[in-house]
Amino acid sequence: MFPTRQAARRLALQSSRRWSHSVAPSPRLNPVTEKDLAYFSSILQPSSILSTLSPSKLPASELDPYNTDWIGRYKGTSTTVLRPRTTQEVSEIVKYCNEKRIGVVPQGGNTGLVGGSVPTGSGEVVVNLGNMSNVRHFDAVSGILVADAGCVLQSLTDYIAPQNHIMPVDLGAKGSCQIGGNVATNAGGLRLMRYGSLHGTVLGLEVVLPDGTILDLLSTLRKDNTGYDLKQLFIGAEGTLGIITGVSILTPPAPQASNNVILALPSFECVLPLFKTAKRQLSEIMSAFEYIDRTAYDLAVKHGQGRALNDEDVEGAACFVLIETSGGKREHDEEKLNELLETLMTADKPIINTGVMSQTPAQFASMWALREGVTEAVSKEGKAYKYDISVPLSSFKDVVDVTRERLREKGLLGPKAVKHVIGYGHVGDGNLHLNVVADAYTPEIEAALEPFVYELVAKYKGSISAEHGVGVMKTHALHYSKSNTAIEMMKRIKQVFDPNGIMNPGKVLP
Amino acid sequence: MFPTRQAARRLALQSSRRWSHSVAPSPRLNPVTEKDLAYFSSILQPSSILSTLSPSKLPASELDPYNTDWIGRYKGTSTTVLRPRTTQEVSEIVKYCNEKRIGVVPQGGNTGLVGGSVPTGSGEVVVNLGNMSNVRHFDAVSGILVADAGCVLQSLTDYIAPQNHIMPVDLGAKGSCQIGGNVATNAGGLRLMRYGSLHGTVLGLEVVLPDGTILDLLSTLRKDNTGYDLKQLFIGAEGTLGIITGVSILTPPAPQASNNVILALPSFECVLPLFKTAKRQLSEIMSAFEYIDRTAYDLAVKHGQGRALNDEDVEGAACFVLIETSGGKREHDEEKLNELLETLMTADKPIINTGVMSQTPAQFASMWALREGVTEAVSKEGKAYKYDISVPLSSFKDVVDVTRERLREKGLLGPKAVKHVIGYGHVGDGNLHLNVVADAYTPEIEAALEPFVYELVAKYKGSISAEHGVGVMKTHALHYSKSNTAIEMMKRIKQVFDPNGIMNPGKVLP
Ligand SMILES: Cc1cc2nc3c(=O)[nH]c(=O)nc-3n(C[C@H](O)[C@H](O)[C@H](O)COP(=O)(O)OP(=O)(O)OC[C@H]3O[C@@H](n4cnc5c(N)ncnc54)[C@H](O)[C@@H]3O)c2cc1C
Ligand SMILES: Cc1cc2nc3c(=O)[nH]c(=O)nc-3n(C[C@H](O)[C@H](O)[C@H](O)COP(=O)(O)OP(=O)(O)OC[C@H]3O[C@@H](n4cnc5c(N)ncnc54)[C@H](O)[C@@H]3O)c2cc1C
Incomplete structure (x- = not known):
C-alpha cells in the first residue's frame, strides 16, 4: 500500500532534473563560525552537536544526511547541525542566531519533497528536531495527544493504537517524517478526505519564534475563541516563521x-x-x-x-x-x-x-x-514529469486531455518522445496527479510543459502544489496560485515574525 | 430543539448587567460627517444608506436595530449605516474610511453575544452585509458552496437541502445570523463535534482589507499548500482585520x-x-x-x-x-x-x-x-450568571463543585442568594456551560465569581470563551486564556492589516 523509502527516493530522483533555478544566498546572513560553535557547545550537550568546524572537525560526509534532501536534488553546505533536546535549548539557539544573523533551517525527518528542509547555502545552521521525541500526554477519553515535534509519525501511531485511536494524518513517509514536519508542511495524505486537514485537527502548537521567544499555544481545547488563531499561521509555513517544538492534536477513534x-x-x-x-x-x-x-x-x-x-x-x-x-x-x-x-x-x-x-x-x-x-509502473515505463495539483473534480480529464493535446501540437507525442499522459488521484480531495511519461527527459518536453501546466492550473483557479508545499522548488511559481496581494500580505507577516529573515531563508516566499 | 429569537433575547437580557467596564472612544478616529455622507451617496444606491445626518435625516430610532446588540447590553450612537450590494462597493467604502480615519464596524445578522457587532461610540460607520445575499455557486458533487458573506445561515441550509447537503455549522441563531458572521466569530454550534470547526471546513474567503484592497482567497480547493494560509486569520477575528464579503465552504452530505x-x-x-x-x-x-x-x-x-x-x-x-x-x-x-x-x-x-x-x-x-x-428552566428559576467555557472533560464536575464551594465559603449559598450552581454542555467539544442561578443579581455574587471563574479556567489552561468570542465584553479578560506573548503577536498582526485601527475599534484586543 505504501511505497518503500527506497522506491520513493528512486522515483523522485528520476523526476528531479526538471527544476533548475538557483537560490541566491541571502547577503544579510552570516555563516556559522568557530566562535559560534563554542557558544553552542556552552548550551548543548556534546552529542547534540555535529560540525565540520574546529574543534569538532567531523568529515563533511557525516553531515550529508542533513544537507541533502530526500529526492537528492538539493544539497546544502552547512557546517553545523544542532540536535537540541528541549524547547529551552531550541530557544537559546534561535535567540543567539537571531542576534548574530545566522540562518536557521528547521529540520524534521527530512522527507519533504520540495527542498524545504535543507540549507540553501547561506551557511545556515540546521536545527534537527530528532532528539525531541517524547510523548508529553495522551488522553484516551478525548483522544487528544500532546507530543514533542520530533516524534516520528509512525511511533505516534504505535503509541496510541493500543488505546484504539489513530493519527488523523497518514502518509507513505510515516516511518521517517515527524509530526512537527507534518504540521510545518500541512501534510495531506491518505486520511484527509475522512478526517480533514491539520488546520482542523491540530489543537495547539508550541513554537520558538525567530527571536527565541517561546510562544505557548499548546492548547488541548477543541473550542477556544479568544483572539486570532495564531497557530494556524505555522501550519504549512514550512519552518519560515518559527520552529515548532510541541504539537497538540485530536486523534480519532480507530475504525472497527x-x-x-x-x-x-x-x-x-x-x-x-x-x-x-x-x-x-x-x-x-x-x-x-x-x-x-x-x-x-x-x-x-x-x-x-x-x-x-x-x-x-x-x-x-x-x-x-x-x-x-x-x-x-x-x-x-x-x-x-x-x-x-x-x-x-x-x-x-x-x-x-x-x-x-x-x-x-x-x-x-x-x-x-x-x-x-x-x-x-510509471517509473518502469519511462521518465516521468509529475505534477501534484488541485483542480476542480470536473476538470480532471480535461487537464489530462489538454496537456496531451499540447504535446501532440508540439509534435512531442510518440514512442520516442512522450509515451503517455495519465491522470490519477484523490477525487475526494480534488487532488490530481498529472504524469507525463516520456522516453527521456528533454528540454523540448520541459519547455512544452512549463509554465503551460502551471498556467492551466491557474486557469482553473487550482493549486500548483496540493500537498507538498513550496519549499525552494516552487517559490518562483507561487504566483500561479496566489495573487500579488496575497503574496504581499504573506511577506508582511514574515516580516512581523522574522524581521531579520533568519528562519529558513530562501524558502516559500519569492 | 432551538430556542426562539425571543426566548434567547430575554434570557440573555437577564444576564446582561454583569458586564460593566466602559470602552474609551479611540482618539485617532473621526466621526462620520455630512461631507462623508455625500461621498457615500456618490458611490452607493440611496436605499443602501441609512443616516441621521443631512440630507437623509432619519430619526435615530431607525438606526436602533443596527446600534443595539442582540443581548441589549451594548448600544452605539452611530449616525450612519451602509448596506452595500457588492464587494466593490464595500471596498470603496473602506478605502475612503481608511483615508479619512473613520471607524468601520462590520455587521452581519447582529446576533453576536459579546457586543462585537455594534459601534462603541467612536462615530464609526456600520457596514451591514445584509444586502449581499447571493449564492455564487454550489457544486453538488463536491459539496462546495460559495456564497456572499451576507447570506443568512438558514437560507443556505435551505438552498442546499434539496441537493442532500447540510451546512457544517448549525446554531440557535440560524434564522438571523449570516455565514460571514459565523466565520468572523468562528461559530461552533451543534455540529462541531461531527464536522469540526470552521478552520477546517472553510475553504476560502474574499476579504476587503482595511485599506480597501480586495484579498481574493476564495479558493474552492480542499488541498492547497502554497504559502501561509491567510484566510485562517480572518476566521474568528470578529471583523477586526477586514470585512469578509465571500465565503467558500465544504458542506457535508446530509445524514440519512x-x-x-x-x-x-x-x-x-x-x-x-x-x-x-x-x-x-x-x-x-x-x-x-x-x-x-x-x-x-x-x-x-x-x-x-x-x-x-x-x-x-x-x-x-x-x-x-x-x-x-x-x-x-x-x-x-x-x-x-x-x-x-x-x-x-x-x-x-x-x-x-x-x-x-x-x-x-x-x-x-x-x-x-x-x-x-x-x-x-434556568431563566425561570432565577437570575443566571452564565459562563461559556472550555475545560478538560475530566474537570467538568470539579469546576462546578469548586465554584459552589467558593460561594458557600462566602456565605452566598442559600434561597435568598445563590440557589443553584449547575453544569451542562458539550462533552464532545470540552465545552461546559457553568450557570450560577441566583435569586437576584448582586455585587457580592458578582465579586465572588469574577475574576474567580476566569482564574479557575486559566488554572485548567481552559478558554474563557469557548464559542462566543471576545467582542467588547471580554477584551479585559483575554489574558486569562492567552499569554502576553500571544497577545503581543496578535497586536502586531492587527498592526500589519490595519495600521490606522479603523476596523472594528475597541474589539477583541485589549
Ligand atoms: C515516500 C513519501 C511519501 C509522501 N507522501 C506524502 C503525502 O501523501 N502527503 C503529503 O502531504 N506529503 C507527503 N510527502 C511529503 C511530506 O511533506 C513529508 O513527508 C512530511 O510531511 C514532512 O515531514 P518531515 O518531518 O520529514 O519534514 P522535513 O522534510 O524535515 O521538513 C519539511 C519542511 O518543514 C519544515 N520543518 C520540519 N520540521 C519542522 C519543525 N519542527 N518546525 C518548523 N518547521 C519544520 C522544514 O524546514 C521544511 O521546510 C511524502 C514524502 C515521501 C518521501
Ligand atoms: C440564540 C443564539 C444562539 C447562538 N448559538 C451559538 C452557538 O451555538 N455557537 C456559537 O458559536 N455562537 C452562538 N451564538 C453567537 C454567534 O456568534 C452568532 O450567532 C453568529 O455566529 C454571529 O453571526 P452574525 O451574522 O449575527 O454576526 P454579528 O453578530 O453581526 O457579528 C459578530 C461579529 O462578527 C463580525 N462580523 C460579522 N459579519 C462580518 C463580516 N462579514 N466580515 C467581518 N466581520 C464580520 C462583527 O463585527 C462582530 O464582531 C448564538 C447567538 C444567539 C443569539
Missing part, C-alpha cells in the same frame, strides 16, 4: 472495519455522478475515493502492479474508481457497499460497467496495491 | 438517519468511560454527546422542559448524558446504539443505571427539548 471496492466506468462523465451517489449512500463511512484513468490502469497492470478485474470486466472501461470504507461494524459497511453497487448497476443509465469488492484482507491490500502501484 | 438516547449515570466518574465506550462503538455516527448534571436535569423537569425518564429510572442518578447519532442507515444506527446499551448495562461495574432510546421523531425532539430546555 475497512472494506474496499474497484469499479470500472464506461466514461469519465460517470465519475461525478458516482461520487455523488457514493457520498450519499456511504455517507460517513467513505474514507477514500480514488480515480485512475484507463492508461494509468493499463500501465499498472502491464508492470505487474495487480490485476483486480477480469479482462471482460475491463473491456470498454474508460476509467476506474477505488472506494474504501472505514466504519464501526463490518457487516453494516458491507451491506451499504452492496446496496451502493446495486443502485449503480440498476440505474437507468448505468454508472458502472462492473465492480469487485474485496473479500479478504489480502484482496483489500491488492486493490490498494493497484492504485498505489501506478507510481511504480 | 438520526437517533438519540438519554442515559442516567450513577456518578460523574462514569461519564468519561461512557464517552470512551460510545466513541469506540458508535465511532463515526456519534454526532452529539451532551452532559447534564442532576441539578440541571431537575430544573429542566421542574420547569416543564420535558421528562424523558421515569421516576424510578432517575432515582440514584448523579447526572445524565444525551447521545445523538447521525448515520447512513437507520437500522444500522439503531443496532449500534442497542449494542452500546447492552455493553453499558452488562459491564462488571455498570456505567449507566438506565437508558431510553427515542422511537419516534416526536420522542427524538422531546429528548433534545430536555437538554435544550435547561437554559429556559
Whole structure:
C-alpha cells in the first residue's frame, strides 16, 4: 500500500532534473563560525552537536544526511547541525542566531519533497528536531495527544493504537517524517478526505519564534475563541516563521472495519455522478475515493502492479474508481457497499460497467496495491514529469486531455518522445496527479510543459502544489496560485515574525 | 430543539448587567460627517444608506436595530449605516474610511453575544452585509458552496437541502445570523463535534482589507499548500482585520438517519468511560454527546422542559448524558446504539443505571427539548450568571463543585442568594456551560465569581470563551486564556492589516 523509502527516493530522483533555478544566498546572513560553535557547545550537550568546524572537525560526509534532501536534488553546505533536546535549548539557539544573523533551517525527518528542509547555502545552521521525541500526554477519553515535534509519525501511531485511536494524518513517509514536519508542511495524505486537514485537527502548537521567544499555544481545547488563531499561521509555513517544538492534536477513534471496492466506468462523465451517489449512500463511512484513468490502469497492470478485474470486466472501461470504507461494524459497511453497487448497476443509465469488492484482507491490500502501484509502473515505463495539483473534480480529464493535446501540437507525442499522459488521484480531495511519461527527459518536453501546466492550473483557479508545499522548488511559481496581494500580505507577516529573515531563508516566499 | 429569537433575547437580557467596564472612544478616529455622507451617496444606491445626518435625516430610532446588540447590553450612537450590494462597493467604502480615519464596524445578522457587532461610540460607520445575499455557486458533487458573506445561515441550509447537503455549522441563531458572521466569530454550534470547526471546513474567503484592497482567497480547493494560509486569520477575528464579503465552504452530505438516547449515570466518574465506550462503538455516527448534571436535569423537569425518564429510572442518578447519532442507515444506527446499551448495562461495574432510546421523531425532539430546555428552566428559576467555557472533560464536575464551594465559603449559598450552581454542555467539544442561578443579581455574587471563574479556567489552561468570542465584553479578560506573548503577536498582526485601527475599534484586543 505504501511505497518503500527506497522506491520513493528512486522515483523522485528520476523526476528531479526538471527544476533548475538557483537560490541566491541571502547577503544579510552570516555563516556559522568557530566562535559560534563554542557558544553552542556552552548550551548543548556534546552529542547534540555535529560540525565540520574546529574543534569538532567531523568529515563533511557525516553531515550529508542533513544537507541533502530526500529526492537528492538539493544539497546544502552547512557546517553545523544542532540536535537540541528541549524547547529551552531550541530557544537559546534561535535567540543567539537571531542576534548574530545566522540562518536557521528547521529540520524534521527530512522527507519533504520540495527542498524545504535543507540549507540553501547561506551557511545556515540546521536545527534537527530528532532528539525531541517524547510523548508529553495522551488522553484516551478525548483522544487528544500532546507530543514533542520530533516524534516520528509512525511511533505516534504505535503509541496510541493500543488505546484504539489513530493519527488523523497518514502518509507513505510515516516511518521517517515527524509530526512537527507534518504540521510545518500541512501534510495531506491518505486520511484527509475522512478526517480533514491539520488546520482542523491540530489543537495547539508550541513554537520558538525567530527571536527565541517561546510562544505557548499548546492548547488541548477543541473550542477556544479568544483572539486570532495564531497557530494556524505555522501550519504549512514550512519552518519560515518559527520552529515548532510541541504539537497538540485530536486523534480519532480507530475504525472497527475497512472494506474496499474497484469499479470500472464506461466514461469519465460517470465519475461525478458516482461520487455523488457514493457520498450519499456511504455517507460517513467513505474514507477514500480514488480515480485512475484507463492508461494509468493499463500501465499498472502491464508492470505487474495487480490485476483486480477480469479482462471482460475491463473491456470498454474508460476509467476506474477505488472506494474504501472505514466504519464501526463490518457487516453494516458491507451491506451499504452492496446496496451502493446495486443502485449503480440498476440505474437507468448505468454508472458502472462492473465492480469487485474485496473479500479478504489480502484482496483489500491488492486493490490498494493497484492504485498505489501506478507510481511504480510509471517509473518502469519511462521518465516521468509529475505534477501534484488541485483542480476542480470536473476538470480532471480535461487537464489530462489538454496537456496531451499540447504535446501532440508540439509534435512531442510518440514512442520516442512522450509515451503517455495519465491522470490519477484523490477525487475526494480534488487532488490530481498529472504524469507525463516520456522516453527521456528533454528540454523540448520541459519547455512544452512549463509554465503551460502551471498556467492551466491557474486557469482553473487550482493549486500548483496540493500537498507538498513550496519549499525552494516552487517559490518562483507561487504566483500561479496566489495573487500579488496575497503574496504581499504573506511577506508582511514574515516580516512581523522574522524581521531579520533568519528562519529558513530562501524558502516559500519569492 | 432551538430556542426562539425571543426566548434567547430575554434570557440573555437577564444576564446582561454583569458586564460593566466602559470602552474609551479611540482618539485617532473621526466621526462620520455630512461631507462623508455625500461621498457615500456618490458611490452607493440611496436605499443602501441609512443616516441621521443631512440630507437623509432619519430619526435615530431607525438606526436602533443596527446600534443595539442582540443581548441589549451594548448600544452605539452611530449616525450612519451602509448596506452595500457588492464587494466593490464595500471596498470603496473602506478605502475612503481608511483615508479619512473613520471607524468601520462590520455587521452581519447582529446576533453576536459579546457586543462585537455594534459601534462603541467612536462615530464609526456600520457596514451591514445584509444586502449581499447571493449564492455564487454550489457544486453538488463536491459539496462546495460559495456564497456572499451576507447570506443568512438558514437560507443556505435551505438552498442546499434539496441537493442532500447540510451546512457544517448549525446554531440557535440560524434564522438571523449570516455565514460571514459565523466565520468572523468562528461559530461552533451543534455540529462541531461531527464536522469540526470552521478552520477546517472553510475553504476560502474574499476579504476587503482595511485599506480597501480586495484579498481574493476564495479558493474552492480542499488541498492547497502554497504559502501561509491567510484566510485562517480572518476566521474568528470578529471583523477586526477586514470585512469578509465571500465565503467558500465544504458542506457535508446530509445524514440519512438520526437517533438519540438519554442515559442516567450513577456518578460523574462514569461519564468519561461512557464517552470512551460510545466513541469506540458508535465511532463515526456519534454526532452529539451532551452532559447534564442532576441539578440541571431537575430544573429542566421542574420547569416543564420535558421528562424523558421515569421516576424510578432517575432515582440514584448523579447526572445524565444525551447521545445523538447521525448515520447512513437507520437500522444500522439503531443496532449500534442497542449494542452500546447492552455493553453499558452488562459491564462488571455498570456505567449507566438506565437508558431510553427515542422511537419516534416526536420522542427524538422531546429528548433534545430536555437538554435544550435547561437554559429556559434556568431563566425561570432565577437570575443566571452564565459562563461559556472550555475545560478538560475530566474537570467538568470539579469546576462546578469548586465554584459552589467558593460561594458557600462566602456565605452566598442559600434561597435568598445563590440557589443553584449547575453544569451542562458539550462533552464532545470540552465545552461546559457553568450557570450560577441566583435569586437576584448582586455585587457580592458578582465579586465572588469574577475574576474567580476566569482564574479557575486559566488554572485548567481552559478558554474563557469557548464559542462566543471576545467582542467588547471580554477584551479585559483575554489574558486569562492567552499569554502576553500571544497577545503581543496578535497586536502586531492587527498592526500589519490595519495600521490606522479603523476596523472594528475597541474589539477583541485589549
Ligand atoms: C515516500 C513519501 C511519501 C509522501 N507522501 C506524502 C503525502 O501523501 N502527503 C503529503 O502531504 N506529503 C507527503 N510527502 C511529503 C511530506 O511533506 C513529508 O513527508 C512530511 O510531511 C514532512 O515531514 P518531515 O518531518 O520529514 O519534514 P522535513 O522534510 O524535515 O521538513 C519539511 C519542511 O518543514 C519544515 N520543518 C520540519 N520540521 C519542522 C519543525 N519542527 N518546525 C518548523 N518547521 C519544520 C522544514 O524546514 C521544511 O521546510 C511524502 C514524502 C515521501 C518521501
Ligand atoms: C440564540 C443564539 C444562539 C447562538 N448559538 C451559538 C452557538 O451555538 N455557537 C456559537 O458559536 N455562537 C452562538 N451564538 C453567537 C454567534 O456568534 C452568532 O450567532 C453568529 O455566529 C454571529 O453571526 P452574525 O451574522 O449575527 O454576526 P454579528 O453578530 O453581526 O457579528 C459578530 C461579529 O462578527 C463580525 N462580523 C460579522 N459579519 C462580518 C463580516 N462579514 N466580515 C467581518 N466581520 C464580520 C462583527 O463585527 C462582530 O464582531 C448564538 C447567538 C444567539 C443569539
